[in-house]
Amino acid sequence: MVKKFFSRFYIGIILLFLYAPIVILIVLSFNASKSRSKWGGFTFKWYHELFQNEDIMAALTTTLIIAFTSALIATLLGTAAAIAMNSMKKTPRTILLAITNVPMLNADIVTGISLMLIFVALNFTLGFTSVLLAHITFNIPYVILSVMPKLKQLNSHTFEAAQDLGASPLYAFFKVILPDIFPGVLSGFFLAFTMSLDDFVITHFTKGPEINTLSTKIYTEVRKGIKPEIYALSTIMFVTVLLLLIFINRRKADKNAPIRKV
Amino acid sequence: MAVSDKFKQLTEKKPEIGLLFSRVNKVKWLSFPYILWMIGFILIPLIMILYYGLTNGENSFTFENISLIANPVNRGALLLALELSVFSTLICLLLAYPLAIILNNTKLKSNSFIVLIIILPMWMNFLLRTIAWQNILERTGVLNTILNFLHLPTLNIINTPAAIILGMVYNFLPFMVLPIYNVLIKIDKDVVNAARDLGANGGQTFLKIILPLSLPGVISGITMVFVPSLTTFVISTILGGSKIVLIGNVIEQQFRLGNWNTGSGLSLVLMVFILFSMAIISKYDKEGEGSNIW
Numbered sequence: 001m002v003k004k005f006f007s008r009f010y011i012g013i014i015l016l017f018l019y020a021p022i023v024i025l026i027v028l029s030f031n032a033s034k035s036r037s038k039w040g041g042f043t044f045k046w047y048h049e050l051f052q053n054e055d056i057m058a059a060l061t062t063t064l065i066i067a068f069t070s071a072l073i074a075t076l077l078g079t080a081a082a083i084a085m086n087s088m089k090k091t092p093r094t095i096l097l098a099i100t101n102v103p104m105l106n107a108d109i110v111t112g113i114s115l116m117l118i119f120v121a122l123n124f125t126l127g128f129t130s131v132l133l134a135h136i137t138f139n140i141p142y143v144i145l146s147v148m149p150k151l152k153q154l155n156s157h158t159f160e161a162a163q164d165l166g167a168s169p170l171y172a173f174f175k176v177i178l179p180d181i182f183p184g185v186l187s188g189f190f191l192a193f194t195m196s197l198d199d200f201v202i203t204h205f206t207k208g209p210e211i212n213t214l215s216t217k218i219y220t221e222v223r224k225g226i227k228p229e230i231y232a233l234s235t236i237m238f239v240t241v242l243l244l245l246i247f248i249n250r251r252k253a254d255k256n257a258p259i260r261k262v
Numbered sequence: 263m264a265v266s267d268k269f270k271q272l273t274e275k276k277p278e279i280g281l282l283f284s285r286v287n288k289v290k291w292l293s294f295p296y297i298l299w300m301i302g303f304i305l306i307p308l309i310m311i312l313y314y315g316l317t318n319g320e321n322s323f324t325f326e327n328i329s330l331i332a333n334p335v336n337r338g339a340l341l342l343a344l345e346l347s348v349f350s351t352l353i354c355l356l357l358a359y360p361l362a363i364i365l366n367n368t369k370l371k372s373n374s375f376i377v378l379i380i381i382l383p384m385w386m387n388f389l390l391r392t393i394a395w396q397n398i399l400e401r402t403g404v405l406n407t408i409l410n411f412l413h414l415p416t417l418n419i420i421n422t423p424a425a426i427i428l429g430m431v432y433n434f435l436p437f438m439v440l441p442i443y444n445v446l447i448k449i450d451k452d453v454v455n456a457a458r459d460l461g462a463n464g465g466q467t468f469l470k471i472i473l474p475l476s477l478p479g480v481i482s483g484i485t486m487v488f489v490p491s492l493t494t495f496v497i498s499t500i501l502g503g504s505k506i507v508l509i510g511n512v513i514e515q516q517f518r519l520g521n522w523n524t525g526s527g528l529s530l531v532l533m534v535f536i537l538f539s540m541a542i543i544s545k546y547d548k549e550g551e552g553s554n555i556w
Contacts, residue, residue, distance in 0.1 A: 007364045014361055017432065018379060021394030022386045024404065028397075036397060077296050084293030096293065098544060099300050105485060105540050107493035109510055110529055113517060114307030117314060117526070137303040140296065191381070198384040200496060205517070218389045222500060226393060234386050241385040245377065 022238065029231035036225065046232040053229050056217070060233065062128070063197060063213040070135035071192035077136070078143025078192075079185050083177075085144070086151045100145070103138045111138060112205030119206065126208030134206040135196045142195060143188035150184030311533070314526035327527020336512055336528065343508040346423055347491035350430035351438075354487045355480065357431070358438035362479075363472075365439075366446040376443065380436040392429055392500045399425055399501070421503030429497040430487075437486035445479030446472070478546040485539040493532060 029047070033040025050056060085093050103111055115137065119130045154177065162172035178185075200215035207216055218230060318324045330336055365375065383391065398404045399420040406416045419425045449472065457467045495510035502508075509532060516525035 007368070010360060010364060014357065014435075015379070018383060018435070020398065021391045021432070022383060024394040024397050025386060025390055028394075036393075037400060037402060077299060080292040081296035084290050084296075087289045088293075096297070099304065101540070101543070102300075102304055105489060105536070105543060107489050107532065107536055109493050109495065109513060110308075110311065110533060110536065113513070113525065113529055114311050115303065116517075117310040117522070118303070118307040121310060133303065137299070140299065194381055194384050198388050200387075200389055215387055215389060218387060218393075219496075222389070222393065226390070230390070234390055238382075238386045242382065245382065 025231050026235045026238070028228065029235040031228065031231075034225075034228060046228040047236075050229040050232045053227070055212075056214075056227070056229055056233060059212045059214050059217040062211055063215075066128070066132055066135055066213065067193045067196040070132055070139050070196050071189050074136050074139035074192045075143050075185060075189045078140045078188060079147050079181075081140070082144045082147040082151060086148070097144075100141045104141050104145075108199075108201035109205075112202040115202065116205045126206060127210050130206045130208065131203055131211070131213070134202050135199065138199070138202060139192035139196060142191045143185075146188030146191060147181055147184040150181040154180055311526045311529055314523050315530040316527075318523055327523050328530055330524055330527060331531045335507070336509070339507045339512045340509040340531070342423070342506070343492050343510065346427055346430065346508070347488050350427045350434070350491045351484055351488045353427070353431050354435050354438040355484065358435060358442055358483060359480075361439055362442035362446055365443055376440065380440060383436075388433065389496065389500070392433065392497055395425070395429055395432065395501060396420060399428070420501065421505070423502070423506060425501040426498050426506065426508075429501040430491040430494065433497065434487040434490055437490075438483035441482035441486060442476060442479040445476045449475050481546045482543055485543050489536055489539055492535060 028036065030042050030044070031038075031040055032043040032045065081096075085096050088096070112134070115130070115134045116126070119126055119133075124130060158176050158180075159172055162176045163169065167175065198215070200219060203213050203216055204219065207213070212220075214230075214233070218226060221227060221230070315327050316323060316325070318326060331340060396403070399417075400406070401416070401418060401420070403420070409416055419428070453475075454467060454471055457471050462470065493510045495508065495514045498506055498508045498511055509528065513525050513528050513532070516522075516528065
């Protein structure tokens with residue numbers, strides 16, 4: 001009992017530590033005062049003004065397009081690579097996985113600089129495309145590491161059975177393999193999307209002067225003070241994802257629950 | 263008997279899914295776009311850093327960029343970054359290990375809690391979350407208001423190394439929890455029970471069984487926290503004020519000023535530490551699957 005209490009208490013403290021800044025940001029989004037350190041009363045003003053602020057809206061659009069596109073392409077490349085790697089012998093697979101780990105283990109600043117140098121060396125103008133390519137690069141490993149465990153759990157006989165029953169390999173793949181690994185593919189996509197959204201350092205080095213994502217926009221405002229509209233936007237994004245995750249969990253729980261009595 | 267054994271052998275022999283694939287079509291070709299991508303966007307770019315770091319503006323070979331690390335300012339920035347990242351890694355380890363054990367013991371049905379602590383905060387921008395710590399730590403900030411209310415002495419840790427360590431622990435703690443948790447859930451409960459049956463007490467079981475078996479996760483976690491802490495320039499910029507300079511700040515500044523060769527040279531020095539960490543990881547990551555990392 002004491003042990004259980006202590007466990008709960010400890011988890012509570014850690015959650016408080018991890019979520020305190022988030023609570024502060026949500027509170028700031030309702031703060032009528034423009035200053036970060038003064039409470040000027042409750043307001044919805046920043047939520048109204050957010051949608052009139054073209055700069056922030058442009059940065060948001062860029063961020064979301066890059067996050068979605070890079071996650072999608074990374075998911076396609078990464079899933080294909082994971083399937084191929086799964087069929088390789090140990091040595092080539094180990095080598096490929098070691099390379100896969102490089103962007104995850106490497107420092108963001110080094111990855112960012114190295115990509116910037118290659119883009120400049122190729123006379124490639126830094127901008128939207130260079131950021132997109134950079135994001136795909138650091139997103140692929142997350143997809144591979146999400147799909148790999150699902151591939152390992154696969155029952156190989158089902159694929160064989162499908163073919164014995166006359167399915168072509170491609171048809172069997174879409175009907176048998178893909179449904180089984182799909183949760184891994186989906187979580188890889190979600191993870192990649194989130195990583196792209198939260199990235200600052202690599203974007204900072206590969207973006208060029210013309211475009212801004214939310215991260216780089218916030219960084220330019222660190223010194224002169226963050227616009228409260230940004231707090232409002234972040235609150236909307238955070239709460240949306242929170243609700244989405246709760247919704248997904250509910251549905252999962254419903255599915256796993258025994259069939260309700262009528 | 264012999265026949266049934268043979269039958270058993272035949273049915274139990276699970277052909278590897280991969281071998282099946284490769285018999286049907288050349289599935290390995292699926293990895294080609296990925297391999298090309300990694301060569302183009304990971305390997306060659308790293309070679310570019312090597313090239314810039316070892317040449318001067320006129321493309322001739324030099325060690326000058328690397329030797330700039332001996333410059334007192336740069337050396338100080340590197341040593342301070344090392345010191346702060348070692349501290350923050352240790353604190354993360356001390357906080358994360360008990361948490362991973364508790365999470366493992368609670369036998370969560372789904373990994374939703376893990377998602378909660380690791381993925382969800384990322385939807386609030388990393389820079390904003392760090393800026394929020396300014397609010398908490400400021401002279402008249404949230405923390406000091408609470409301390410005042412409790413009649414406790416105020417803390418002035420904003421713009422000090424302590425604030426940077428706090429920022430590092432805050433941002434990178436999840437990357438210590440996850441690898442340790444991933445290893446702990448894989449430990450066979452029977453091994454732990456066997457130790458208890460043979461008379462080991464809780465402490466002995468932990469020291470002789472759980473800790474050694476969780477070592478790969480601990481090593482991964484240490485790397486996942488140490489490398490980003492060592493190389494950060496954002497956390498030190500936001501929480502350290504303008505006076506505290508880490509090696510990440512130095513490199514970022516060199517690139518901002520257009521001194522790409524110098525910046526690359528200093529990055530090469532930094533990469534020595536990173537490569538060292540990667541070597542240790544690959545030694546412990548026996549499955550070679552990266553599953554201890556993420």
